[in-house]
Amino acid sequence: MVISRDREVMTTFRESCGEDAILSTASSLVEAVETVKQYRSDLLFIDMEILSASAVTSGYKAVLQPFWLRYPSLKIVVMTNQEMLREAVAAVKLGACDYIMYPIIADEIRLVSASMSEAQKVQSELDYLRDQFWDKDAAPLVQIKCAAMREVFSNVRSVAPTKSTVLLTGETGTGKGVLARIIHKHSNRRDEQFISVHCGAIPDTLLESELFGHEKGAFTGAVKRKLGKFEVANGGTIFLDEIGTLTPAAQIKLLQVLQDGVFQRIGGEAETKVDVRIIAATNEDLKQLCEEKQFRNDLYYRLNVFPIELPPLRHRKEDIPxxxxxxxxxxxxxxxxxxxxxxxxxxxxxxxxxxxxxxRELENIMERAYILERTAVLVPESFPAELFTTEDPLSRVQMDTMLPLAEVRRRGVEEIERCYLKEVLDECGGKINASAxxxxxxxxxxxxxxxxxxLQKEEFKK
Structure with missing residues (x-):
């Protein structure tokens, strides 16, 4: 697909690619995105001027995202003149595959197209082979661009079929529980129980009983024998979330399970043998807890057989679309x-x-907007206002060292102007005279x- 303002460019592409090329003129990014939505394509050649007009306020990463939201595997090649070469390089650094210079040469078009086609073919074959490992529920989750997350899923593929204990670390809401289920589903225990226990949500007085069970009469209120989560999970997988909150007594019993595969119910003397794979998770620094004598060193080393750290969403924004x-x-x-x-x-x-x-926050925001939305497209009005107003305008200026200082300054001034006008119009309810x-x-x-x-005044009317 080719999107340009120049009809001579279209003629060159038509002569080079014949009837296979989809040619379209566009004067803005909105028109270009609409064109991509209408025609499925694997390779897009787009005029740099169309991208740069919108990148003034939002940057090239945000400008390119709408194309990838529609077709995640789309390869984008920008067409640029000498004056905009720096910006073309900036666009490539932020996700475009390549750039070509004006005047467009037919041989160069064919060379770039063939190169992209071959690279895409190889990537598709690799993706297909990788995807054979994942079940249909996990497949959408592994279609990611972040290199750190690719490494995470590569590690999951390696450890899932084994019996090894896995320790998942990362901030709250990064998906540790989801990843634990993926590990279980791709293990040899997939047909057995998967038991999830949030250790931090169980009172300390009940935690040991909940995990390991108790005998009748073991304590006041123990009117009958109770099986713990480890017995219920026998043969399968147990996921211990917030493992750093375990009581000292529970830590000792968990260590016994990890070392010998046995434990005793509260109030019991007989040892119960279990075959359970343990996946633990924490958003705390267990090593630090060990130094503070709040967590056993020997238990930490038993849990930390195969650590996997999940990056926070702010470090993998390319996966957001x-x-x-x-x-x-x-x-x-x-x-x-x-x-x-x-x-x-x-x-x-x-x-x-x-x-x-x-x-987790992204999912909740999406669900709320989905409930509020009355059209077929999720629009800004359905989302919390703070998403669009809390950001410091200066933090959104593209500090691209490939650009000269004057260009960065110009963009910064325009971004501040735009945010200032939005604030004024909002305070004045969209009234032009009062805003002016x-x-x-x-x-x-x-x-x-x-x-x-x-900006439209209707957007700010109260």
Whole structure:
């Protein structure tokens, strides 16, 4: 597919690629995205000027994301003149595959197309071979771009078929529970029990009984024998979340299970033998807890056989469009609505947000917006306002050292102007006269600035 403002470029591509090429003229990013939505393609050649016009306020990463949200495997090649070469290089650094220079040469088109086609073929074969390992439920989760997460799933593939104990670390909400289930589903115990225990949610006085069970009369209220989670999980997998909250007594019994595969119920003398694979998870530094004498060193080393650290969402933002698409699909399956897309401005806001609650926060925000949305596209109005207003304008300026200082300064000024106008218009309820007076400009100047930054007064009416 080729999207350009120059009809001569179209002629060159038509002569080089024949009827196979999809040629389209576009004057803006919105038109370009709409064209990509209409025609399925594996390779996109797009004019650099179309991208740079929108990248002034949002940066190339956010500009390229709408294309990948529709087709995650799309390869993008930018077409640029000498004056915009620095920006073309910046776009490549942020995800585009390559760039070619004007004037466009037919041989170069054929060479780049063939090279991309071969690379895509090899990648598709590799992806196909990798995907054979994953079951259908896990497959959407492993379609990621983040290199750190690719390493995580590579480690999962290696450890899942074994009996080894796995320790999952990472911030709250990064998906440790989901990953534990994936490990179990791809293990030799997949047909047996998977028991999940949130250790931090069980009172200390009940934790040992919950995990290992008790005999009748072991303590007040123990009116009959109770089987613990380890007995229930025998032959399968037990997932111990927030493992750092275990009481000292429970730590000793867990160590016995890990070393010898046996334990005693509370109030019992007989040893119970179990064959259980243990997957533990924590958002704390267990090593630090060991130094503070709150966690046993010997237990830590038994648990830390195969550690896997999950990166926070703020460090894998390239995966956000794919996660969004997956959540939309899940919500469509569980509800009667049919929502098929999300507004590019929302994706831009997602990419600028720090996600302290990680994937869990993203999922909750998506579900809330889905419930509120009354159209077929998730629009900004359905999302919390703080997603679009809390970000410091200066933090959104693209500090690209490939650009000269004057260009970075110009972009910074424009970003501050845009955010300032949004605040003024919001405070004045979209009233032009009041907004112009508050900003200290004429209504004519205000109209010009609003047009420049794509602001509509209707958006701010109370």
């Amino acid at each position: 794919g996660l969004v698409e997956m959540f939309i699909g899940q919500l469509n399956r569980f509800h009667t609505k049919e929502i098929f897309d999300i507004h590019p401005q929302v994706i831009e806001a997602f990419l600028n947000y720090s996600w302290p609650g990680n994937i 007076e508050a900003a200290g400009v004429s209504t004519r100047q205000l109209h010009k600035l609003m047009k420049k930054y794509g």
